[in-house]
Amino acid sequence: MSEATKTATLTFDDKTFELPMHTPTAGPDVIDIRKLYAQAGVFTYDPGFTSTAACDSAITYIDGDAGVLLHRGYPIDQLAEKSHFLEVCYLLLYGELPTADQLEDFEHRVTQHTMIHEQMHNFFRGFRRDAHPMATMVGVVGAMSAFYHDSTDISDPWQREVASIRLIAKMPTIAAMAYKYSIGQPFVYPQNSLDYASNFLRMCFSVPAEDYVVNPILSRAMDRIFTLHADHEQNASTSTVRLASSSGANPFACIAAGIACLWGPAHGGANQAALEMLRQIGTPDRIPEFIARAKDKNDPFRLMGFGHRVYKNFDPRAKVMKKSADEVLELLGVENNPTLQVAKELEKVALEDSYFAEKKLYPNVDFYSGIILDAMGFPTAMFTPIFALARTVGWISQWKEQISDPQLKIGRPRQLYQGPTYRDYVDVENR
Numbered sequence: 423m424s425e426a427t428k429t430a431t432l433t434f435d436d437k438t439f440e441l442p443m444h445t446p447t448a449g450p451d452v453i454d455i456r457k458l459y460a461q462a463g464v465f466t467y468d469p470g471f472t473s474t475a476a477c478d479s480a481i482t483y484i485d486g487d488a489g490v491l492l493h494r495g496y497p498i499d500q501l502a503e504k505s506h507f508l509e510v511c512y513l514l515l516y517g518e519l520p521t522a523d524q525l526e527d528f529e530h531r532v533t534q535h536t537m538i539h540e541q542m543h544n545f546f547r548g549f550r551r552d553a554h555p556m557a558t559m560v561g562v563v564g565a566m567s568a569f570y571h572d573s574t575d576i577s578d579p580w581q582r583e584v585a586s587i588r589l590i591a592k593m594p595t596i597a598a599m600a601y602k603y604s605i606g607q608p609f610v611y612p613q614n615s616l617d618y619a620s621n622f623l624r625m626c627f628s629v630p631a632e633d634y635v636v637n638p639i640l641s642r643a644m645d646r647i648f649t650l651h652a653d654h655e656q657n658a659s660t661s662t663v664r665l666a667s668s669s670g671a672n673p674f675a676c677i678a679a680g681i682a683c684l685w686g687p688a689h690g691g692a693n694q695a696a697l698e699m700l701r702q703i704g705t706p707d708r709i710p711e712f713i714a715r716a717k718d719k720n721d722p723f724r725l726m727g728f729g730h731r732v733y734k735n736f737d738p739r740a741k742v743m744k745k746s747a748d749e750v751l752e753l754l755g756v757e758n759n760p761t762l763q764v765a766k767e768l769e770k771v772a773l774e775d776s777y778f779a780e781k782k783l784y785p786n787v788d789f790y791s792g793i794i795l796d797a798m799g800f801p802t803a804m805f806t807p808i809f810a811l812a813r814t815v816g817w818i819s820q821w822k823e824q825i826s827d828p829q830l831k832i833g834r835p836r837q838l839y840q841g842p843t844y845r846d847y848v849d850v851e852n853r
């Protein structure tokens with residue numbers, strides 16, 4: 423934590439308090455309220471954390487007004503274009519782009535951990551075949567703490583490192599197994615001669631009955647989707663991982679908590695909901711009906727894949743995703759994909775509508791990703807598991823950063839209590 427650079431003055435009830443302020447390397451100054459309750463006997467109130475910095479971090483920076491996303495200072499559009507997912511993983515985990523030797527060693531370490539314990543296969547068979555793959559992933563990832571006891575001691579830096587590599591390496595295997603189980607096909611073991619994205623595609627789409635050759639267009643698109651979802655500052659699921667890890671819970675349990683939170687349609691579940699919405703709209707002529715519903719305060723319907731807590735300009739990931747959707751669908755010969763046409767027309771109509779302009783609602787990362795994943799052959803139920811697979815490195819990087827903070831305290835928010843004040847118990851015969 424940087425030293426206080428200036429102070430803020432808080433005055434109420436004829437009392438005045440001086441609060442230290444800190445200046446970040448980028449973004450708004452923060453008012454340090456850690457001693458506010460002790461000094462002034464009051465809490466601050468911010469249920470959605472719209473104005474609250476819950477930690478200090480050096481991993482990812484978002485400028486929501488400028489539509490900028492930086493990972494350790496590098497802009498997402500350059501990383502998506504010039505880097506690849508495992509190199510971005512290294513950058514997020516260790517803070518710098520790797521040398522060729524460092525990258526080779528890192529990729530080798532990840533590759534050596536892609537298989538899961540054979541006995542874990544039994545966990546999948548305990549689920550119904552029609553279980554949502556996110557339910558399976560929450561269960562299986564949480565169960566990893568029952569298998570990998572040699573990497574659950576968070577006080578041991580080496581065990582933290584092994585747990586990090588294991589989770590990054592095994593998430594594609596677990597996600598692919600969840601998919602295979604849901605369609606009644608046999609599990610496919612990882613193939614260490616393949617790169618990370620190609621390995622995932624093969625584990626999802628190959629069958630023992632015939633050879634499978636990875637389409638390089640699809641593996642490049644898959645890798646780019648992983649990169650675009652890798653980390654995103656203190657979003658809901660990352661904050662869940664941080665809060666869980668603040669109690670000292672093991673990394674597998676913390677990541678399982680992050681997967682559970684990501685599942686919600688307001689968060690990572692939006693990519694599935696966005697494609698289902700585009701399919702429900704069906705044709706461009708029905709767009710006005712859905713725009714009207716999205717604007718109707720009495721209708722809970724929202725345009726899925728639109729809006730963001732931080733971005734009040736374009737989500738830079740959505741821009742890259744939209745470009746990638748055009749490329750992939752053209753290369754796959756489905757450039758006239760009706761869902762993509764509806765998405766582009768919906769985006770155009772919404773951005774010309776004053777409601778969305780005034781509320782600064784733009785397409786987010788989830789608006790176009792489902793179109794690419796659908797064209798690649800994934801069912802909508804696999805969209806959020808793929809988001810979770812990619813975000814694991816972000817969760818792990820933020821977890822490692824928090825765990826190594828000597829000032830780490832358990833997260834324990836307070837409340838604005840609105841319930842009954844003290845009253846004595848009343849026996850049932852007197853009620």
Ligand code: SDX
Pocket residue numbers: 470653654656657658687688689690692716717723724725726727728729730731732781783786787788
């Ligand atoms: C992700 O935090 C992250 O970084 C998340 C993420 C990541 O990488 O980790 O970026 C990934 O989760 C992206 C967001 C995916 N979710 C969706 O696409 C679901 C649809 N979007 C919304 O539910 C909403 O925009 C949120 C949840 C994303 C943001 O909600 P906020 O910041 O709490 O904003 P809000 O709900 O207070 O909305 C502000 C206003 C409201 O109108 P008023 O009450 O002020 O009149 O905008 C309206 C909302 O009704 N609004 C929408 C809308 N989103 C907000 N109206 C129609 N359609 C929408 N999509």
